[in-house]
Amino acid sequence: MGLETVELFAGVGGFRIGLERAGHEVIWSNQWEPSIQAQHASECYVAHFGEENHTNVDIKQIDESSVPDHDLLVGGFPCQDYSVATTGAEGIKGEKGALWWDIERIAREKRPNYLLLENVNRLLRSSTDQRGRDFGVLLHCLHDLGYTVEWRVINAADYGYATKRRRVFIFAAQANTEWGQWMTSKVEKPDYLTQRGFFVDEFPVEDVQTQLPIAHPPNTTLEGDPKETSDEFEFDFEEAGAMVDGGIWTREVTPVYQGGTVLRDVLETDGVPEKYYLDEEEVEQWEYEKGAKEIERETDDGYTYTFKEGAIPFPDPLNEPARTLLTSEGTTAPGRVKHVVEDPAIGQLRILTPREVERIMDFPDDWTDTGMPESWRYTCMGNALVVGLVEQMAEQLTRDPDN
Structure with a gap:
């Protein structure tokens, strides 16, 4: 059964295409391009999906209570500084402009069962002067909201797609959901992240371990609150990992290369x-x-x-x-x-050509041929995600974790 989904930072609809291919339903979306008058990405989104339940306003101007209840929250959000500051009775706030905090406040208000987020893989390493702090803050916020989390850096080319595009995908599940309970029960197993987990079925990796203990403790833990993490936390996150009950397990993994589409295959x-x-x-x-x-x-x-x-x-x-x-x-x-x-x-x-860059990102031909300037067709694809990766993850969400 498909999940009712809210899509933030929707762009031209890459998340939505992949979700709908897997049977999920987007019930509300938001796309806003700051600092420019023309909203070409949003207009393209509306051209394909209609304007009902789509908003083209700054996400910071949207009252989180007005967002409909939903099962799944998705978005490819910009990588920014996630440091936090204490502001009296208002509690923890993000610095002005950091869009993570808009995801956090909507998740805090609506408590969807699942989140599926995408970002550049440098998120795991930022900030430059406190390595791992930003991702630590993100994990701490999700922990405080009752989520378990798994992440993976995925190069689309390793799994059959026509581009060498590396991005980190973050899956979060409320602890009382099927996925949340399953992750909690399995995360200490030595083959978690290599033989079991949210990502590994669709995106297999080699298991290079030679000695497998019965269970292994986390590599590090979250302590205190997000403000303490912002001030003091520093850690080298690997490209695969999980956070359960404040414990963090992470390891380097090697993709099982599957071959597939090359540049020649997408050319006109x-x-x-x-x-x-x-x-x-x-x-x-x-x-x-x-x-x-x-x-x-x-x-x-x-x-x-x-x-x-x-x-x-x-x-x-x-x-x-x-x-x-x-x-x-x-x-x-x-x-x-x-x-x-x-x-x-x-x-x-x-x-x-614009059609070729759409094919590289696994969009249908002429998806952005909706009246926007041709230069913006390239811009929209440069900002997009690889649709098929989302479809594979969306398919995983329809399965029983034990199967």
């Missing part, structure tokens, strides 16, 4: 408009931008240093998944991180 093969081809006179500049560099630089205070960067393949190899898409794709001006391919129809060098 019947030729593309001339505007996507590189200017032959600029190929030399492209080669420089993509090439390895060692450049002597000097800071404003006179300190001299050598700036170094490695080479990026030019053109991009077609027998591998694409590199991570960024929002800067979409122009033929020479640039270091943009994709350049050899067109399969005529052999000339060109950039990717």
